[in-house]
Amino acid sequence: MAGDLGLLRDRRFALLFSARTVSVLGSSFAPVALAFGILELPGATATTLSVVLAAEAVPMVVFMLVGGVIADRLPRNRVMFAADAMSALAFAALGVMLLTRWTPMPALVIVAAISGIAVAMMWPALAGIIPDVVPPERLQTGNALLGLGANSARVLGLVLSGATVALIGGGWSLVVSGVMFAAGAGLIAVLRLKPVERLAEERHSVLADLRDGWKEFISRQWLWVVVAQFSVLVMAMQAAHGVLGPLLAKQSLGGAPAWSAVLAGEAVGMIGGVVVAMRLRPRRPIFLGTLLTLPTALPYLLLGVGAPLWTVVLGAVIMGVSMDVFGVLWQTTMQREIPAESLSRVSSYDALGSLMFGPIGLLVAGPVAVAIGPGPALVGCAAIVVVCGLAALTSPGVRGLTSP
Structure with a gap:
């Protein structure tokens, strides 16, 4: 472990690690x-929350491919800076709106959309920048360390945001989130990529770049x-995490502190997953990673059947471990198998495909919760996660890809 941490002595990786950790700390204030x-706004319902979350998710999906082209054409550190700056603006504005109680739906939708566009720019740039600053033989370690910082920040942010929401409301939590994103932008602005590490850019149209990707x-x-x-899977997770889980927590588990505990349990599990991911060198990384998506249904099932809160938190810990190991194996395999000059574009197709049904989950979750209740809807989400995981495991490509 000490040898793995030695990567933090590299200045460029340390800056990337710090910037990413601070930004995730900011984003972890947002869900709760x-x-x-x-939900505390006058007249707000589960459908209101669904609309606002979908307003963020739809632009995120629509602009994801453009974000990939931008990140393969421009210095990825600059793209990350712009994305963090946009997120800072969006979350600070949302916080001020909640604090002043000036919350017309069109304004909420516009600000949420800015946040979604920022995420669409950040993800492909982050996926592509890691090989720019980490030696090839240490990619898995670099991905795991970035996960360690991000997951530690999630735990801290979720605990603090739950307390902040309970004591003084969600507006201040969102303002703090904006400040954290601004700090992340400041740190990434200091990062410099060596020109020799960037491949010479050929002038192609955006459509040609997308076609090649x-x-x-x-x-x-x-x-x-x-x-x-x-x-x-993400469609089900978006519905459960964004709408159904908070709604059930508000109805029967005590509100924001209970839901924060569930999210914090997931983040704690992801920290534990980092330790596993650093040591794990599976011969078939994608098969193992896909297999690990099956336990992620556990907290939704436990919530849906009315299990005690502590069991739901434990299920969330298991989910966190599984998702973190999957994420490290997935990112490392992509970085090894895909040419560096195409990595951000391919990552944008990855993100687009993974997220494209997320807005549907968010939009449908509210009306479904009203129709059948959040508990049965969460059980349905758990079933969807398991079925789609088993289907993926039937693929020869998933089972057969081996690591070098």
């Missing part, structure tokens, strides 16, 4: 603060099969 801040993406069965799996 936004969910309960919106698509060829890289579709030529790998393991890649598009798992992305197809996640398009359905």
